[in-house]
Amino acid sequence: MSGRVFRRAGGSAARPVGPVGAALSGLTAQQLSRRSFFGATAVGALGVVGGLGLAGGSDFLAPTRARAAGNLPITVINNSGAYDNGNVFIHVVGTLITTGQQGHVDQSGAFIPASLADNTEADGSAVYGFPLSDWGTVSLPEPISGRLYISLGKRLPFKVVGTDAGPGIAHPAGWVESDPSFGILYDSFEFTHQNGAMYCNSTQVDMFSVPIGIHLQGAGDQRAGFINPGARGAFFDKLRNTEGFSNLVVDDRRVIAPSHGIGAGRFSGNYFDGYIGESWDRYSSAEMHVSTGTAQYSLRRDGDALVAYQDGAERVRFDRPSTADVLFCNGNLAAPNDGVRGPIAAILGAALNRSTMRDFTEQPTTDAAQFYQQPITNHYAAATHAAHSDGRAYGFAFDDVSAFASYIEDGAASSVELTIEPL
Structure with missing residues (x-):
């Protein structure tokens, strides 16, 4: 089995x-x-x-x-x-x-x-x-x-x-x-x-x-x-x-x-790679602001990592995720119960699945009208939300x-x- x-x-x-x-x-x-x-x-x-x-x-x-x-x-x-x-x-x-x-x-x-x-x-x-x-x-x-x-x-x-x-x-x-x-x-x-x-x-x-x-x-x-x-x-x-x-x-x-x-050979393991790269590149010159509800962070790219700073001090860094990491909300986007990496990883994962990370420097985005608007996006998750009468669904883990x-x-x-x- x-x-x-x-x-x-x-x-x-x-x-x-x-x-x-x-x-x-x-x-x-x-x-x-x-x-x-x-x-x-x-x-x-x-x-x-x-x-x-x-x-x-x-x-x-x-x-x-x-x-x-x-x-x-x-x-x-x-x-x-x-x-x-x-x-x-x-x-x-x-x-x-x-x-x-x-x-x-x-x-x-x-x-x-x-x-x-x-x-x-x-x-x-x-x-x-x-x-x-x-x-x-x-x-x-x-x-x-x-x-x-x-x-x-x-x-x-x-x-x-x-x-x-x-x-x-x-x-x-x-x-x-x-x-x-x-x-x-x-x-x-x-x-x-x-x-x-x-x-x-x-x-x-x-x-x-x-x-x-x-x-x-x-x-x-x-x-x-x-x-x-x-x-x-x-x-x-x-x-x-x-x-x-x-x-x-x-x-x-x-x-x-x-x-x-x-894993079933039904979907490309490279699907999100281009959008991930564009999102990572954006924060070589821009700064992302992330609010977890209990803390505020500024994220900027350093080398190939996206680094979260709080009050000027580095708190955690995220290596570039793979398509599988984005879809499974795992790997480089895993969210441990540590109060720092976990909350930020969830927000980044949601932004990548919803294709808002590249264009919106304030995260998380909360306007559903902005979700799934890019050609490369989680169309499966978008369709689950469209199917439900209240617009709420669990299309991906974050x-x-x-x-x-x-x-x-x-x-x-x-x-x-x-x-x-x-x-």
């Missing part, structure tokens, strides 16, 4: 942009976001993606309003129009935050630690999915960080593998042709549920396939991930007709993110910079409703 193995919850990166929430049992809200609990936990063949933080504010994180700890109901509504509930499969897998154990959630709402004995199928896979017609409402325990996968027409194969830290779960990798999930129509919803709080998002960081809308209720009433009518088909058509991106489209099943497209990601949170969550939108 070619899937990723996720080992632990609570990432290594901090949220540098915008407001942050309160500490929750030793893990801050910053550590529970999409990029930290997935990007920073992958130890499989794809390596560590890295990343940081929360998109959106902390209005609903007040612990004084938190409900009593316990299971959270998640209702799945099937509006696919193509599959009945008996052919919609729900799989809930993740990591228990208190112990670091990986496992799955069963139909009773219990967290079951992964075991090599789970691989009971003839192909060596584990059965973690159940038909929507049998499951009804998912009861999500806590404290857990993970994913709820929805597959259509067929159950997803997972596999438990041994790691130095104990049994790990290899997740589907639908962008890898040799992976058993490649021929299955599926997508996922990402979450961290702890102390009555819910942090969650839809994601297109890996691929765009089955649109899943999120309705989170509790102290607030929030929605994310819903797409415009007909937007799925329009998204596929847009990428089919965009030079350099057409090979990312896999029939009517999914569009693979360009980051994964490089898409939460300036709060453009499809992320919502509630510190007193009472219910979640997931809607499989029409295919």
Whole structure:
């Protein structure tokens, strides 16, 4: 199996942009976001993606309003129009935050630690999915960080593998042709549920396939991930007709993110190189001003590095990234939880994906009308935002910079409703 193995919850990166929430049992809200609990936990063949933080504010994180700890109901509504509930499969897998154990959630709402004995199928896979017609409402325990996968027409194969830290779960990798999930129509919803709080998002960081809308209720009433009518088909058509991106489209099943497209031979590993060079050259004669929300930096080029200065002193330098670094938000743009490199790397990564870095010396740019306007840009990410009714999406791992990601949170969550939108 070619899937990723996720080992632990609570990432290594901090949220540098915008407001942050309160500490929750030793893990801050910053550590529970999409990029930290997935990007920073992958130890499989794809390596560590890295990343940081929360998109959106902390209005609903007040612990004084938190409900009593316990299971959270998640209702799945099937509006696919193509599959009945008996052919919609729900799989809930993740990591228990208190112990670091990986496992799955069963139909009773219990967290079951992964075991090599789970691989009971003839192909060596584990059965973690159940038909929507049998499951009804998912009861999500806590404290857990993970994913709820929805597959259509067929159950997803997972596999438990041994790691130095104990049994790990290899997740589907639908962008890898040799992976058993490649021929299955599926997508996922990402979450961290702890102390009555819910942090969650839809994601297109890996691929765009089955649109899943999120309705989170509790102290607030929030929605994310819903797409415009007909937007799925329009998204596929847009990428089919965009030079350099057409090979990312896999029939009517999914569009693979360009980051994964490089390894799959579907996307050029040099795509961004020219724009990266132009952006680096700009700051040989100009100065970039970066605000992380808590600090201000001036960036200038020194040799082949972009150097961040604060009060005249050098703080950190960034070697020129590759196209893969830009798309994966990794390598020379990795964002560790150090309060300096991480926040700046996120802003630079967002500026390169959105093609604003060369022409805008004040970063991060916050006017979405300026994003994706250059011929060389992340057209995949641009199309994900155009497809969503509120313009928010997770088209790349740093898409939460300036709060453009499809992320919502509630510190007193009472219910979640997931809607499989029409295919």
